[in-house]
Amino acid sequence: MTSQPIKLNDKETVLQFLNSYDTFLFDCDGVLWSGTHLLPNVIETLSLLEKLNKTVLFVTNNSTKSRQDYTKKFANFGIKNVSKDQIFSSSFATAIYMKNFSSLDPKTDKIWVFGESGIEKELQEVGFTTLGGTDPRLLEEWDQQKTPFLPCDPSVKAVVAGLDTKINFHKLCVTFNYLKEDDVKYVATNIDSTFPGKPYLQPGCGSMIELLTKSSGRSEPPNCGKPSQLMLDTVFEAFPNLKREKCCMVGDRLNTDIKFGIDGKLGGQLLVLSGVEKESCLSDETHGFELPKYYADKLGDVYEHYSE
């Protein structure tokens, strides 16, 4: 276990924190924004890091958007100058995994997608042909005599599954039939059982994966989202000069973000209390997860105390 976390609550501690790392990896929802609402002094904190010549990266389990789409989301929040190269989504990590580690050949092997456009776009960008996904014909009612998606296309060699908020029986039936094929690989973008909304919590990607896994009798698939180290491998492949001890993971969840940073042997972790976790998780450790090196009420405290 790590020692008790240090709270970023004065200038001295913040300076010590900033001096310890040259790279900061940020979770997004619950850290930078909450739903559609930008959190206070986030832009100021990111500008400060830029001024201090820190490398800033964003690591999100959200697979529904491509990295390009994500840059627009940042811009809409007024967070300028974030480029696609700074963003690591579970859809991108999955595409890199499929390209490098799945033994599939993008020239001949197609991928059936259960999920949204972020997965399709990232897989296509690394060269794969995708089927399924957002194809509008999948929104038609399931009719096994008429579906254009079965019988299975023998050139499909993998199913990539992620969150699909347009889930329906047609998609489930076709995906299930691909998963019944022995030579079709099965990979999940992430396994978060829920994801936050305002005001309601919602069933997440991991719950949909559970349905597909249970019905098909498959083993649990590898997944490319935090806390899986496949996501961190993608970051280090893109930025081979990063030094783990000089990196700090910033997030709002112990079981994904902080675990991701600890398992990845990053130099530090900062838990912000503006998302899922409450301060009580630092004293009541019945959750069983390791604690971060630092914590703060919110990310903006870095800027606020630095400017004191």
Added chain:
Amino acid sequence: MTSQPIKLNDKETVLQFLNSYDTFLFDCDGVLWSGTHLLPNVIETLSLLEKLNKTVLFVTNNSTKSRQDYTKKFANFGIKNVSKDQIFSSSFATAIYMKNFSSLDPKTDKIWVFGESGIEKELQEVGFTTLGGTDPRLLEEWDQQKTPFLPCDPSVKAVVAGLDTKINFHKLCVTFNYLKEDDVKYVATNIDSTFPGKPYLQPGCGSMIELLTKSSGRSEPPNCGKPSQLMLDTVFEAFPNLKREKCCMVGDRLNTDIKFGIDGKLGGQLLVLSGVEKESCLSDETHGFELPKYYADKLGDVYEHYSE
């Protein structure tokens, strides 16, 4: 383990079989019909049983139809004179369970339904008010600001979940939010992970239950379908004079129908090979399920050998 099953392949064996029981419980799909196709000499076999004054009951895990709707299905196949009282569906068994064993009061306690009309109709018939289910507003796109189904109605004290071939994210999100309420009970109609179609196998009720269970962090719910004995309890409640040793369960699956008959200590079980199982399951017992007392290529063989 039972001794090696006896094949119904001549008149003498069929007479011995018929003389052993006064009540026959039939699974439907794979036994009487296959999808939309009536199996050979089924009507003749059922007429023969009627002529011999046998009690004939139908026990199905299909929760999508009410018993009343099921009588129409029988009539459409040309199987006459089947009354509602002869039919036991998992939706009916669930309604009886909710009425007798759930401690809910139908006068004040409502039930949220994830599933099709069979569940709603059976719950309503025993006096419950249902919400959700086939409400057309649930077919509208999920919008957590606009859904008329949240926040949770505090008079809802249970979620009943079954197969829903109109599954969508709106239904999942609302059901999930009810399941996050500590005082809301959770019951499943059945846990079949798949169900047959022509030509494609499809994800079943049990897979959807898995999604709901995983996302909400609930324990596995009790379920009222075969092989659960809650289903058999419903049969014996409706027909208290039945004698278990004089009953024979007829079905096409070892893991549901035959297990249901063996666990329920019924006098006999007949496996028909016109559905899920192939003859090889009788010699290769790596599936781990107990074998039935009798087997036949198809149900119609009873009539064919009797008439020899």
